[in-house]
Amino acid sequence: MFPEQKQGYTYEEYKVTADWLRAKTEHRPLIAIICGSGLGGLAEILKDQKVFSYSDIPNFPQSTVQGHAGQLVFGTLNGKSCVCMQGRFHLYEGFPIWQVTFPIRVFQLLGVQTAIVTNAAGGLNEDYNVGDMMLIKDHLNLPGFAGNSPLVGPNDERFGPRFPCMSDAYDRDLRKLAQTVARELGFSDFLKEGVYSVVGGPSFETIAECHMLKRLGADAVGMSTVHEVIVARHCGMRVFGLSLITNKAVMDYDSKSKANHEEVLQTGRERASQLKRMISSFVERLERNNNVC
Numbered sequence: 565m566f567p568e569q570k571q572g573y574t575y576e577e578y579k580v581t582a583d584w585l586r587a588k589t590e591h592r593p594l595i596a597i598i599c600g601s602g603l604g605g606l607a608e609i610l611k612d613q614k615v616f617s618y619s620d621i622p623n624f625p626q627s628t629v630q631g632h633a634g635q636l637v638f639g640t641l642n643g644k645s646c647v648c649m650q651g652r653f654h655l656y657e658g659f660p661i662w663q664v665t666f667p668i669r670v671f672q673l674l675g676v677q678t679a680i681v682t683n684a685a686g687g688l689n690e691d692y693n694v695g696d697m698m699l700i701k702d703h704l705n706l707p708g709f710a711g712n713s714p715l716v717g718p719n720d721e722r723f724g725p726r727f728p729c730m731s732d733a734y735d736r737d738l739r740k741l742a743q744t745v746a747r748e749l750g751f752s753d754f755l756k757e758g759v760y761s762v763v764g765g766p767s768f769e770t771i772a773e774c775h776m777l778k779r780l781g782a783d784a785v786g787m788s789t790v791h792e793v794i795v796a797r798h799c800g801m802r803v804f805g806l807s808l809i810t811n812k813a814v815m816d817y818d819s820k821s822k823a824n825h826e827e828v829l830q831t832g833r834e835r836a837s838q839l840k841r842m843i844s845s846f847v848e849r850l851e852r853n854n855n856v857c
């Protein structure tokens with residue numbers, strides 16, 4: 565007989581982590597910011613920081629990918645209490661999907677109402693350039709089509725319903741707010757809005773796969789975000805998703821370009837200051853319950 569394999573976290577395990585964090589910091593965040601690959605510098609905009617290494621937090625998985633520091637940073641941004649994940653978890657690291665999304669339910673128990681989810685992504689849309697920011701308006705969940713959803717298993721009604729709606733996953737008013745903020749900052753020229761497609765990774769896509777994703781309606785491709793968004797929406801958070809187009813997906817058999825993680829990190833470094841200004845102004849303008857522009 566094999567020992568029974570763990571299938572997910574219990575409500576009590578999420579609560580142990582949330583209670584531990586609550587006891588260690590006076591911050592009571594309403595906003596969570598998840599940093600994509602190479603975008604961990606976003607946490608630097610938080611004031612009055614209290615930083616926890618993932619290795620010190622009960623039940624927390626450990627980051628293994630370059631460009632993901634593995635720290636939870638609490639602090640304030642323009643007077644608003646935030647928590648920032650400097651490092652997220654991916655399926656390709658070998659984590660089961662319920663571990664990838666573990667922090668989201670912890671944030672919900674801490675009182676977070678809005679999740680700002682960022683990522684590095686490859687551009688499939690030929691109008692996109694390296695360095696563009698893409699507001700995520702929708703997603704294609706390829707692992708989900710194959711049954712790999714973070715909501716598989718018994719549903720805990722304390723978090724949310726069995727069959728959550730995803731047609732409004734990326735809050736329309738928050739996207740409008742981001743457009744306004746980008747206009748004011750002079751960023752409109754490199755702001756796009758589109759559909760993000762998640763794949764399993766860690767290999768980058770083949771040329772045929774890129775063509776398939778584009779035909780399915782994707783504008784950008786990455787290996788994260790969607791699982792977190794599904795869990796955030798399930799437990800009632802509002803979601804704002806932002807991709808940095810770090811590379812152009814290779815669509816042409818004659819091309820000499822090759823997707824690589826170093827280019828992804830380099831584009832993140834080059835756009836770091838604009839991303840910080842964008843998120844900072846966005847949070848400043850975020851209202852507690854509503855942002856009808």
Ligand SMILES: O=P(O)(O)O[C@H]1O[C@H](CO)[C@@H](O)[C@H]1O
Nearest residue numbers: 600601683684787788825828
């Ligand atoms: O989605 P984030 O974490 O930003 O990272 C993206 O960048 C890495 C590939 O370079 C992959 O992990 C992909 O998902």
